[in-house]
Amino acid sequence: MLNEADTCRKYVVPKLIQSGWDNEPHSFTEQQNFTDGRIVMVGDKPKRRKKKRADYLLRVTRDFKIAVVEAKPMYRKTGDGLQQAKEYAEILGLKFAYATNGDGIVEFDYFTGKERLLSEFPSPVELWSRYCEAHKIEDAQKKERLLAPYYRSQGKDARYYQEIAINKSIEAIIEGKKRILLTMATGTGKTFVAFQICWKLWESKWNSRGEPRKPRILYLADRNILIDDPKDKTFTPFGDARWKIENGDAIKSREMYFAIYQSLAKDDRRPGLFREYAPDFFDLIIVDECHRGSARDESNWREILEYFQPAYQLGMTATPLRDDNRDTYAYFGDPIYTYSLRQGIEDGFLAPYRVHRIVTDVDAAGWRPSQGEKDRFGYEIPDGEYQTKDFERVIALRARTQAIARHLAEFMRNTDRFAKTIVFCVDQEHADEMRRALNNLNADLVAQNSDYVCRVTADEGQIGIGHLSRFQELETKTPVILTTSKLLSTGVDAPTCKNIVLARVIGSMTEFKQIIGRGTRVRDDYGKLFFSILDYTGSATQMFADPAFDGDPLGIEIEDGVHNRRGSGSGKGEGDGQDQELPDEDAPRKYYVDGGRFEIATHYVSELDPDGKQLRVIRFTDYAAEKVRTLYPTASELRVKWSDLEQRAEIVAALEERGIDFESLAREAGQPEADSFDLLCHLAFNAPLQTRRQRAEQLRRKKPDFFGQYGPEARAILEELLDKYSEHGTTQFEMPEVLKVPPISEHGNVGEITGIFGGAERLKEAVDQLQVLLYAA
Structure with missing residues (x-):
C-alpha cells in the first residue's frame, strides 16, 4: 500500500531513467509548477489559489517539453491519472500524456487520438521521432532549429504559454508559413516571445533563402516607445547587431533592425525610405501591436508590408478578432496561438482588478447652459443638453474635472497615496487641467516631491518620456500620478501600476483592453497583486457588458448607482510615433466653462455571478x-x-x-x-x-454540568476560553497558541496548563466538547 511519493521514488523515477530520460540533452523535471495560482480577493486582501503542478515533464532538450506524466499510488488503477494528465497536456500544448501507478503505464497520443497500455515509457528518441513525423519535419537542419536553445538570463525562464508561442512560431516558420499571428493579452510578455523567436533563428542561422548567414530581422511598430524599449532592454543580447532606422538613413550592415512605420513610409518629400531596401532584404518582420493600422486595407503602412512580401511576417496583437481589427486577421490569418486575458488571470500571471464606477451629478443629469451664457473666452455656448461623450470634447467643465480629481485624491488617501496611477484624459489640454487639479489637492506631498503628479503627452516631448521612465522603475517613489490622453494606452510596461483612471470615454474594445493592460502586471515582491479601475465615464461598465470581453474582474464598485451607457466614439489615425492628437476638422468648437461645483453621489457593488461569467449588481x-x-x-x-x-x-x-x-x-x-x-x-x-456573547451565555445557562465535571482551576480556564471566544471568535480555540496569552497564560506554561486537565489529550477533549456544546443549538 505505497503512497504516491513512495510509488514515484521506487517505481516511476527508475522507469523514466531506464527509458533514457536522464541522459543529456534529455531530462525530466519532478513536481513542476506551471501556473502561479489565481489571485482572489478575500475581503480586502489578495490571496493566491493553488498552483497547477505536473508530477513529471519530459524534455527532449532543456527548452523543449514533449510529454507530461501523472503518477498515482500503486493501489490505484493504472489509468486513474490520465484525465488529469490530458488536462495538463492540453494546457501545456503537449502531444503525449501518460498516467502510471508505478506498475502499468497508459499513453494518450494526441496525433493519433489513441490510448495504449505500456510496460515502459517510450525513449526520448522515439517520442521526438514520432513528433517530427506528425509535423512532417524531416530535414535535420529544421529539427536543429526547432530545438535551438533559448537565451537564458538570470531569473527569466519562459512561462509555459510563452514556450508554446515560441515553439509554434518556429514550427510555422520552418514549415514555410509566411504570415503568422500571435494573439496574447497585454502583460503576458509578447516582447519576450518575439526576442526568443529571433534569438533561436539568429543562433541557428535560419534565413528565408537558405544561405549560410544569420537572418536580417525588422522589428516594426507605430510608436517610438514600442521600439526603443525592446531595442534598449529585451534585445540587448544582440549587441551591435541592433540598429534603429531613423533620420532618413537606410543602413544595411546590421542584422537586427528596429523602425516605426513613420520613418519608413512615404510622405510629401520622398517616396518612402523602405524602398531603399530590396523587397527580399529582410528575412523576418515582427509587427508589434499589428492591430494598430498596418494591416488595414486603406492604410499607407500596408504598402510597407506588401513591399516586403518575400519576408516572413509575424504579427503580434493583444486583441481577439473583432469588427475593428478584422483587417489584421484577414492579412495575417488565424492566430497560431492565443493566450487570453481571462486565461492569464486564471493562471495567476496577470492581476485581477476591481472596477469602481463613479458618476458625477453632471454626468448623471447632463448639463445645459443658461440662456445667452458665454464661455471663458466670450463665445456664446449653443443651447442644448450636453452629456458625458461631450465633456472635454465640446464642453470643458472645469468643475467636473475638479470633482473627479477630488474623488481620486480621496480614494488614494483611503488606500495608498503612493500607489502608481495613470489617468486617461480626453486630450492633452484636459490632461494638463487634471494634472493641475491633482497637484493642488496633494500639495502636501508635492511640497516634498515636486514630480508627484506629471503629465505625459506628445507636447511634453522628452521631459514627459523622462517622467514615464521614472514611473516605470520599480524602485522610484515618484512620479506617482501620470495624466495622459493616448500616449500611455499601449506598449508601456509599468509593473507596479495599481490604479487605472478613465476620465474619458473609451469607445473601442481594442483600446480599452490596451488601457486595462497597463495594470495587469503582477509583482508579488512589491505587493502588486491586483489593481483598481476607476471609471468616471461608464466605459468600463459598457465594455464588461460586451460578450466579447474575455477577462473576469473581481467585482465592480459603483458610486451613484447610475449605469451611464451613453454612446461614444473613438478617433482613428496612424499615429506619428508619439501621442495621437490629430485635430478633427469636423469637430465642433470647444467651449470652456469655469464656474459651478459638481459632486459624487452614492455607492453600490457589482460582483461576478456564481459561474464567474457575467457581472451583476448584488x-x-x-x-x-x-x-x-x-x-x-x-x-x-x-x-x-x-x-x-x-x-x-x-x-x-x-x-x-x-x-x-x-x-x-x-x-x-x-x-x-x-x-x-x-x-x-x-x-x-x-x-x-x-452574538457570540449570547451564544456563550446560553451555553453557561443550559450546560452547567459540563463545567461542573472539572476542578476549580480547569473550570476557570474553560470560562476564560469562552470569554475570549465572546470577544474575538472561534480562533480563540486554536491550541496551543491561546494558552500562551493572558489571562490563560497566568495559570502557567503550556505544559503546566495541560497538566491541570490531566494531559494534552484530556485538554483537547475538553475544548472539543466545549465547541460541540456551543453549537448544539
Whole structure:
C-alpha cells in the first residue's frame, strides 16, 4: 500500500531513467509548477489559489517539453491519472500524456487520438521521432532549429504559454508559413516571445533563402516607445547587431533592425525610405501591436508590408478578432496561438482588478447652459443638453474635472497615496487641467516631491518620456500620478501600476483592453497583486457588458448607482510615433466653462455571478449566502461540520477560495459582534441571529454540568476560553497558541496548563466538547 511519493521514488523515477530520460540533452523535471495560482480577493486582501503542478515533464532538450506524466499510488488503477494528465497536456500544448501507478503505464497520443497500455515509457528518441513525423519535419537542419536553445538570463525562464508561442512560431516558420499571428493579452510578455523567436533563428542561422548567414530581422511598430524599449532592454543580447532606422538613413550592415512605420513610409518629400531596401532584404518582420493600422486595407503602412512580401511576417496583437481589427486577421490569418486575458488571470500571471464606477451629478443629469451664457473666452455656448461623450470634447467643465480629481485624491488617501496611477484624459489640454487639479489637492506631498503628479503627452516631448521612465522603475517613489490622453494606452510596461483612471470615454474594445493592460502586471515582491479601475465615464461598465470581453474582474464598485451607457466614439489615425492628437476638422468648437461645483453621489457593488461569467449588481452578503447554500445545502449540515475544529477550518478555507472572509462579511452585514456560524446561517437560511456573547451565555445557562465535571482551576480556564471566544471568535480555540496569552497564560506554561486537565489529550477533549456544546443549538 505505497503512497504516491513512495510509488514515484521506487517505481516511476527508475522507469523514466531506464527509458533514457536522464541522459543529456534529455531530462525530466519532478513536481513542476506551471501556473502561479489565481489571485482572489478575500475581503480586502489578495490571496493566491493553488498552483497547477505536473508530477513529471519530459524534455527532449532543456527548452523543449514533449510529454507530461501523472503518477498515482500503486493501489490505484493504472489509468486513474490520465484525465488529469490530458488536462495538463492540453494546457501545456503537449502531444503525449501518460498516467502510471508505478506498475502499468497508459499513453494518450494526441496525433493519433489513441490510448495504449505500456510496460515502459517510450525513449526520448522515439517520442521526438514520432513528433517530427506528425509535423512532417524531416530535414535535420529544421529539427536543429526547432530545438535551438533559448537565451537564458538570470531569473527569466519562459512561462509555459510563452514556450508554446515560441515553439509554434518556429514550427510555422520552418514549415514555410509566411504570415503568422500571435494573439496574447497585454502583460503576458509578447516582447519576450518575439526576442526568443529571433534569438533561436539568429543562433541557428535560419534565413528565408537558405544561405549560410544569420537572418536580417525588422522589428516594426507605430510608436517610438514600442521600439526603443525592446531595442534598449529585451534585445540587448544582440549587441551591435541592433540598429534603429531613423533620420532618413537606410543602413544595411546590421542584422537586427528596429523602425516605426513613420520613418519608413512615404510622405510629401520622398517616396518612402523602405524602398531603399530590396523587397527580399529582410528575412523576418515582427509587427508589434499589428492591430494598430498596418494591416488595414486603406492604410499607407500596408504598402510597407506588401513591399516586403518575400519576408516572413509575424504579427503580434493583444486583441481577439473583432469588427475593428478584422483587417489584421484577414492579412495575417488565424492566430497560431492565443493566450487570453481571462486565461492569464486564471493562471495567476496577470492581476485581477476591481472596477469602481463613479458618476458625477453632471454626468448623471447632463448639463445645459443658461440662456445667452458665454464661455471663458466670450463665445456664446449653443443651447442644448450636453452629456458625458461631450465633456472635454465640446464642453470643458472645469468643475467636473475638479470633482473627479477630488474623488481620486480621496480614494488614494483611503488606500495608498503612493500607489502608481495613470489617468486617461480626453486630450492633452484636459490632461494638463487634471494634472493641475491633482497637484493642488496633494500639495502636501508635492511640497516634498515636486514630480508627484506629471503629465505625459506628445507636447511634453522628452521631459514627459523622462517622467514615464521614472514611473516605470520599480524602485522610484515618484512620479506617482501620470495624466495622459493616448500616449500611455499601449506598449508601456509599468509593473507596479495599481490604479487605472478613465476620465474619458473609451469607445473601442481594442483600446480599452490596451488601457486595462497597463495594470495587469503582477509583482508579488512589491505587493502588486491586483489593481483598481476607476471609471468616471461608464466605459468600463459598457465594455464588461460586451460578450466579447474575455477577462473576469473581481467585482465592480459603483458610486451613484447610475449605469451611464451613453454612446461614444473613438478617433482613428496612424499615429506619428508619439501621442495621437490629430485635430478633427469636423469637430465642433470647444467651449470652456469655469464656474459651478459638481459632486459624487452614492455607492453600490457589482460582483461576478456564481459561474464567474457575467457581472451583476448584488450585495456582498447575498453573494456569500449563495456560496454557503451551494457548499452546504442545509443549516444542520453546516452546524455538524462547524462544530469540529478541522472541518471548520475546511469551511473557512472553502469560503476564502471564493473571496469571503468573516471580518469583511460582518462589516458588510453591520453585525461585528455576531458569531460567524450564526451570521452564515442567518444570511443563507434566514436563521435567528445571535452574538457570540449570547451564544456563550446560553451555553453557561443550559450546560452547567459540563463545567461542573472539572476542578476549580480547569473550570476557570474553560470560562476564560469562552470569554475570549465572546470577544474575538472561534480562533480563540486554536491550541496551543491561546494558552500562551493572558489571562490563560497566568495559570502557567503550556505544559503546566495541560497538566491541570490531566494531559494534552484530556485538554483537547475538553475544548472539543466545549465547541460541540456551543453549537448544539
